[in-house]
Amino acid sequence: MTELVFPITAPRAPRGGFTRAVRIELLKLTSTRLGYGLLAVVAVLTPVWTSIAASRAGSPSGGPEPLYTAAGQTTIIAGGVWSMIIALVLGVTISSGEFRHHTATNTYLAVPGRSRVLAAKAVVGAIGGAVYGIVGCLTALAVGLSFTAADGYRLVIGAGTLADWGIGRMVGTALLGAIGVVVGALVRSQLAAVVGVFVWTLLLESLIGGLFGAARPYLPYTAATSLAGTPLGEAGFSPASGVAPLPFAAATALLVAIALTGALVAARTTVRGDIT
């Protein structure tokens, strides 16, 4: 330890704005291993899942349509949307992690504006989610193209459609990342929020979509997966028929509205609470 001499002169600067709050949250995310670990999960789970689906394509015992059909190729390339669920989990950990690790005190001492912190976290959740979406999209595309070529078929899906799905997956995962932040801010308990994400996406949306078919396109996880081109019902465990997915703009607007509404509720309730 060194002898202390006061004052230690540190350069003064005006109080940072929102951009600085985003940079702080981004630095927090990139200075721990969780974000990278979840990215690795996306990078492994997506090709494994799509490979299993592709290997079963055209099987008489069930599975996706044959790989020479547009439906079969769509199921493989636009499927495997684990990046969407993992983006939600990432968002949840970004906000609820403050309470799990008791770091909320230091966070709010550094940036006392709590709504600003929440908004910055949502932006970082969206950035992280978009990265997961890109990785998920590229790995699913690589697997789909590999299986299609290996079976001697040509790609029947146009480049424009593939680009739309790629952009859609990036937008969908980004918005789910932001929604995850809001969920984590509302629930605070990281375990409960993460379990809730899996129960909602894999169980409840399938259940609600199965019981009330007309409501299926409006369910948030389903709307996000439809942005990526995933046929309705294929991201869950119940088939859909006779219902069209929401158009791109409507699905995006729905997810934005969910994120904003949740953020407003959180900002007026849990985020304002005492940090004891």
Add this chain to the structure above:
Amino acid sequence: MATIQIRGLVKRFGPVTAVNGLSFDVTPGTVTGFLGPNGAGKTTTLRILLGLVSADAGTATIDGRPYRELPEPLHQAGAVLEAAGFHPGRTARAQLRIQALAADADASRIEDVLDLVGLAGAADRRIGGFSLGMRQRLGLATALLADPEVLILDEPANGLDPEGVRWLRGLLRGFAAEGGTVLVSSHLLAEVAQTVDSVVIIDGGRLVAQGPVAELTAGGAGLEETFFQLTREASS
């Protein structure tokens, strides 16, 4: 330099009144001990002062403003409230980089404060592997990084070894000698007696006594004896 002002502070948690009409001042150039038995309301008061807990009544200000309204909060007040308040998977250096970014302090300050608190050799280790004392030192580094005018510390000697306690004493004395304002909560009365100029003693959320240590102990009793006598009288 900044003054801490607490005026008529009240905080209730359900049926429990944690702070009950508390008022006191902490002036620049002094180290003020904030004393009281467990549950007296010390931590709640400090958290209200730092904008982490909302008061039901009264005000708590630094330099005349609530913490949340300070234009440069990290430059005006440095605080250590809980040694466990760091992400275990982050390194000490990364933690300080975040703090430096929040304060818009120069990156060179990170090395300065790491050296100051004796953590230069552990800067790239993950905080999860730190001892309580090392976490306390990291907390102090975080608080000092932006060169604040006020230090607010809750039990900062917890986990420090004797050498660390002595170092902390020197740090606080040096900070106050340069005109800084120090409010330090502690239950280590013997240690407090060697460090502080004045004390604020509370019990049951109320002020029991406030003043220079020399005045409060003028009758010949030490600080420890005076503390027990005053809190006994307040409870009875």
